[in-house]
Amino acid sequence: MRYKLSDCVTIISGGTPKKSQESYWNGNIPWITVKDFNGKYVSTTTDSITLEGLKHSSANLTEDQDILISARGTVGKVLMVGAGYTFNQSIYCLRADRSVLVPDYLFYWLEKNVSLVKQGTHGSVFETITKDTFNHLTIDLPDLKEQYQIAHKLSMFDRKINLNEQINDNLFKLAKIHFDRQLDSENIKFSQISTIQNGYAFKSKEYVDTNELMILRTKNINDNHLFSKNDVVYISKELFDEYKKFSFSAFDTVLVMVGASIGKTGFVTSNMTPSLQNQNMWRFRPKMSNIPGLLIFQYVNYINKHIIGSATGSARSFYRKKLFSEFEVPRINSTNYIYFDTLQREIDHLNTENEILYRIKHSLLNHYF
Template sequence: MLSRLNDNLFALSKIIFDHILGNKTIKFSQISTIQNGYAFKSKEYITDKQLMILRTKNINDNHLFSKNDVIYISNNLFSNYKKFLFNTFDTVLVMVGASIGKTGFITSNMMPALQNQNMWRFRPLVSGMPGLLVYQYVNYINEHVKGSATGSARSFYRKKVFNDFNVPYIEHKNYAIFIALQKEINRINVENDILRNIKKSLLNYFF
């Protein structure tokens, strides 16, 4: 039930995004950063649940991240890799391989976590811009550049294509609705995580 609610909230944000698009455009590089991930070494993996590394396989079909099959490294390595630390409401895009074009959205229950390779991380440059709006921008560009991926061995997106893409300018007065929606998406996903943990604990206790 809660998962369906989040699906509806993402769909609603897309409807609102499409509705408020205007004729004025701006380069995407003026509103968001694009950060490459890092190829973490398996020798640093640990079994203790300390600092998560989020991989492309952790993005669910609902575009939210799951802790299933998450890998961990020691908290002591935080300072080495803090450049790749996610923030709540970051957007990611798989930019190479079989699942190229898949997008994900970071909620607070997935923190702290680091960004693995094969994905880009997007974060607003514009003051006050909600991450959910950047998420919609990334999907907007993604829909327009499908088929532009290059590469002989594996298809991949070029960062320049996204940075140089002209996107419709959305005024600051429209931010509030996206801020409210991302807050609700986050709340629901955190509650889902709590319920999953309770269910798992009960199953382990009784069976």
Template structure:
């Protein structure tokens, strides 16, 4: 049966307590922004508010299995939450009428039909959806039992994907613990304090620049090469991927990636550190990022963990400057002196754990492809 989406959900707006009121922030109530949308389920939130902040703002609390959808800027990202979360005004909460609509089914319908949601956006500078947008969306609903069956099949994939990501988070924490012991306990495996420019045997380079855009064609659909303009903070290839054709890829030859490189944001999201996955597709890195490629894979593994640690972040921030926009340059970065362990230490304490994360990520990519085919089948 076909419904107007606004007839089978309650639409709830978000809000932000006054930033200037310290008593409103850093409480026990998680507060979600679009940057917390990673996968189906929320894991952690960057910010939290107090009960006082909740009472003195337009923020609202979620209930179990509410669906959040981003409504401004990056429109159409969806997230399922439990009870007790709050969210800002760039997000709508959709609360399903469970007499006709299963919340999980709604989540997957929105995930598959994000293009329909975006068709209802407004604004010349930022894409925005309003409550009226949901009046113009219609949804075909099978009976409740059929909705549950479909949602259950798709949820199995998301649960496994979520588990893989939790395991990978734990593996990375193990690597950081091992690094902490190495540096704090001054283990003998630290051979030297080395200059980064001398340590990296291949090169440290900038990604492609916006000034090249006239010579590069970007595509939203898969093409010859993946253009990694952003890898998210959990080092995943989720969302907003761009692609380029073979001519553009050849033009950007100085920014080619082959897997295993370390990519560090040097403008805006300064210090965000990523490890490039090994994929069958050609890849190229975008602007505002520096990438490190060493001929020694153990060194790549070590640098990824080091620059993700408090010592690495401190080193990056020591060369970061700018009032309007924080940034650092490649020259200063290459002069950084950092502790360097033996290859043997890295092979025992870092690389095995990263290999396990790679296997989990490969499985996750496969699971997402299968899930995508099921979304196409059911919706």
């Protein structure tokens, strides 16, 4: 049966407590913004508010299995949340009428039909979803039993993807723990063990529609330090020889060295190659082939932690390469390399597996919706 989407959900607006009121912030209530959207489920939020902040703003609390959808700027990203979250005014909460609609089914319908949602947006400068947008969207709903069956099949993939991501988070933490144990070693200059390569400002006129040679940009680095193919752009693979100086290899490390996300680090896994390095980032690679890339990643984060606040520049802050090349770091004994090598291979395996799971899941989305 076909329904108007606004007839089978309750649409709830978000809000932001006054930033100037310190007593409204850093409380026990997680507060979601668009930057917290990553995957189906929310893991952590950047900010939180207090009960006082909730009472003195238009923010609302979520209930279990509410769906959040980004409504301004980055439009159409969806997230499923449990009870007790709040969210800002750039997000709508959709609360399913469970007599006709399974929340998980709604999540996957929205994920598949984001283009339909965007067609209903308003605004010349920023794409913006309004409450009226949902009046123009219709959804075909099978009976509840079939909705549950479809949602269950798709949810199995998201649960496995989420588990792999949690494991990878722990593997990165284990690598840091082992690295920190070596900090009392003798120091050497970072330039003795790693190269630092600038990126290249590829021109949009070189982009092609086919999936040929990837260009990895700063926006492709997820908060878990791993790269995603979402919003990746491509150029012709015939241009590889011309730009091979900027090519990535598995286990390269990346650092954003200018702009709003300065200091963000990324780790390249094998499923993200072959690819090329865009501007605004440095690429780090071991000078000796026996040094694991994950160890270089730890070094870069170690240096980055010590020089935060040292960026220069009037219009946009940026790091100077000399800060990194001359920074003294502990010399890690080669007997420890096997530890980092084992961890990086497992991280690579899980991230590659997740890409395969994403592809299968989206094939199912196309089948069911």
